[in-house]
Amino acid sequence: MLHVFGDVGASVGVIIGGLLIVFTGWQLADPLISIGIAGLIAKGAWDILRETVDVLMEATPRGVQIEALVRDLLRVPGVDDVHDLHVWSLAGGMPILSAHIQVADDRPLDACDLLRGELNEVLAHRYAISHSTLQVERTCEVRDLYCRLDGTADHAHSPHEAAASSP
Numbered sequence: 643m644l645h646v647f648g649d650v651g652a653s654v655g656v657i658i659g660g661l662l663i664v665f666t667g668w669q670l671a672d673p674l675i676s677i678g679i680a681g682l683i684a685k686g687a688w689d690i691l692r693e694t695v696d697v698l699m700e701a702t703p704r705g706v707q708i709e710a711l712v713r714d715l716l717r718v719p720g721v722d723d724v725h726d727l728h729v730w731s732l733a734g735g736m737p738i739l740s741a742h743i744q745v746a747d748d749r750p751l752d753a754c755d756l757l758r759g760e761l762n763e764v765l766a767h768r769y770a771i772s773h774s775t776l777q778v779e780r781t782c783e784v785r786d787l788y789c790r791l792d793g794t795a796d797h798a799h800s801p802h803e804a805a806a807s808s809p
Contacts, residue, residue: 648686652679693733700730703737706769714764720745720757722781729771739765739774747780754778 655675662671723744765771
């Protein structure tokens with residue numbers, strides 16, 4: 643629709659320029675109006691290019707403050723931590739979110755489904771994010787990923803590296 647209005651504006655500009663030249667003889671009207679129209683076309687092209695690059699680079703949508711978003715998610719009762727958070731948008735400005743949500747070890751699974759619903763409400767109402775993927779994890783699951791049972795940090799990234807690095 644914006645493109646159509648731009649075309650209408652350019653046509654009106656051409657008509658006005660033609661009328662100015664016919665009735666006043668002012669020949670400078672044509673190049674000035676042409677430069678104005680070219681400026682509008684260049685601005686539209688720049689906006690499209692910027693949006694395209696943002697989508698391809700999976701940039702955080704404009705106006706989304708990640709720190710505030712995480713704080714709001716942490717305020718939901720039952721959420722212990724939020725990590726591995728990604729926010730990007732698809733063409734048309736549709737924001738998408740994926741995150742890992744850490745909950746207490748003793749939280750029943752049906753309560754996790756309710757929690758996910760509450761988190762989706764926060765995302766939809768405060769950030770206009772209606773498409774999210776939330777992976778719920780218990781504290782012990784996250785700890786086991788990064789720590790050995792004896793409490794020392796395990797920096798290996800795969801089971802093969804862990805086996806190769808242990809004595």
